[in-house]
Amino acid sequence: MSDVEKSAYRRDARRGIDDECLQSGLQKIQNRFGKGAMHYWAETADDGLRDRVKKSRMETLENLDVVLSMLADNIEAAGGHVYYARTAEDAVDYCRRVAVKNEVKSVVKGKSMTSAEIGLDAVLEAEGMEVTETDLGEFIIQLGEDRPSHIIAPCIHLDRQRIGRLFQEKLDIPYSEEPPELTQAARRALRKILLEADMGITGCNFAVAETGKISLVSNEGNIRMSTTMPRIHLALMGIERVAATMSDHQGMLQLLTRGAALQKLSTYVSFVGGPRQPGDPDGPEEFHLVMIDNGRSRILADEEFREVLACIRCGACLNICPVYGKIGGHAYNSPYPGPIGAVVSPLLFGINRYADLCKGESLCGACLDVCPVRIDLPRMLLALRRKLAYGDPAWQTTRHKWLEAMGFRLWRTLIASGPAYRLALRCAGLLQKPFISKSGMIKKMAGPASAWTRDRDLPPLASEPFSRRWKKKYSQAAKATSSEVDNG
């Protein structure tokens, strides 16, 4: 088995790199939204907004128990149900029980990454329920039995031709590649389902503890229908996705729509929560909010990683990351792709299992710059790598690569002594000789170094390193002032 086959990340990354359709989609979204967000932050009048929101996010996280209990009290006071699910299984089981008890036949969904995280759809379908995504992108993904590849734009890996063919086949309509026609076709198909659904399941952009409402952001109007027309509305939220007050929420919302799509405000922002009240023209008979922990309280308890829970899931980091921009979302094999996924997926689902995500970035720092709430993802990637380097029982993490660990131990011995280091360089200089080509570059190396020369040449070690050149050419001239350090 080759190295690439051993690593799903590398295998799927290679697939992504070779997929022209994906490459063109990624380029478009990065050129427009990634650069656009950077530009916006540079030009924005309210320079302090990002820091203020970050501060309020961290304060909320530090008092999360209090804030969540306020949220629960307010939702229950309005007649809604709140369920705290410790694990994914627990959350799925609660949703299933609610659906079964209400004899639900048809479920419509608003875009929700947490539903993918807990694996909800398959369980409902196994109960004989029909589950339909109503977000256009997610609807396309569902029709194609595909996986989302971006947090905000789930089908960025498809072009309109592919979508046209998919619609032709699955919706039984004449082929078209015109976006308005395709959107109309989806709308017709979805409207019928939306009108008949018994249950709407959505995510939760943010919950507001003060008001007991959750806010949902959309540009298509599907959220309003999914949350008001079916008898039951069930919302899934990660426990961290809460604002203490409406004023906190305002800043988060501003940054979310800016970070995600350079919008001042999304087309729709729905505040929902609780069953229909007397006099309300519409609304569900029952409202359930499922607060999902599933590993989040462990992240919360670890100061090194707590910051990642401040994420507002805008996807800006995906739009700027040069690694994501080449490999696309599928390679991350997680509902959470991109730089944020590279930190959150290992923390939620296992650091060893997602070791490639911890190590498969170049640490360029663009994600930190673009993040509306300045989450230091590179710092946390390094922290994850440290766990893989040494193992950490607190995170059930074991040493990832023994050979690499041995290599760095050897490196430590060499760099600890000037003479040893220089001797090693000299030996390597001799060993490299047969590999140097006529052009003066090394075109092929053996062992782990062969990964470098797979696609690149390597300039050889110089016959005389700087240290020796200095000694020969310059040290005399500098001697008068350098003797004390030269001998150090």
Added chain:
Amino acid sequence: MHTKVTLFVQCLVDSIYPRVGEAMVEVFRRLKVPLEYPADQTCCGQPAFNAGYAKEARAAARRFVRIFESAEAIVCPSGSCVHMVRHHYPELFADESIDYRMRVKAVGNRCYEFSEYLTDVLGVVNIGASFPAKVSYHDSCHLLRGLGIGEQPRTLLRHVEGLQLVEMDDSDVCCGFGGTFSVNYPEISTAMVDDKIDNIVATGADYVTGCDVSCLMNIEGRLSRRNTKVKVVHIAEILASRAGHNDE
């Protein structure tokens, strides 16, 4: 009289690109800056640090602090190494005594990237260099985003006689090196450096330059494999060039 500069010649410059170190020496000599070179220096620890091997990196860092502590100004022809010393050393020693942490911080504060030292500390923008060619500049990640250095090298380049600075698209996008990343995930790294090279070639430049030999080595390696004619040169080499002196 200028402050004495202690040369921090990062390991890749020492072993693969010694001419970059010599170019830096040449520039400082021309500016009559007294120099010293602690012969015992090896590596700042960045490769281990970025791969997660903090203990090994700490050993390297402790050694670096000991060797360079007495220096008045430490100058290095590599942004990422300076970033390591200035920003990551304090993290590495967060559990140490306050006294040691202060010492580490002080070393970091006296550690400068080469182009930064010339422009921001010495206040020099024109070294009297001559380099008649079309040159494009690559912003390396830790230099630009970590240290905020982007204008300084460009200013220096603009003052080089005969040099035409042509900006590439996405000069601030990572070249795909990333230390062990480049050998652990070569297909991703190559896809990234290919974009970089396409952008360089599109400028019609004769040379690509930058302030980090690690990025330049990555770019050079791929340029060479693709048989592209663009040449790679560190900014120190450009600044050391003079009319009629075509060194290397």
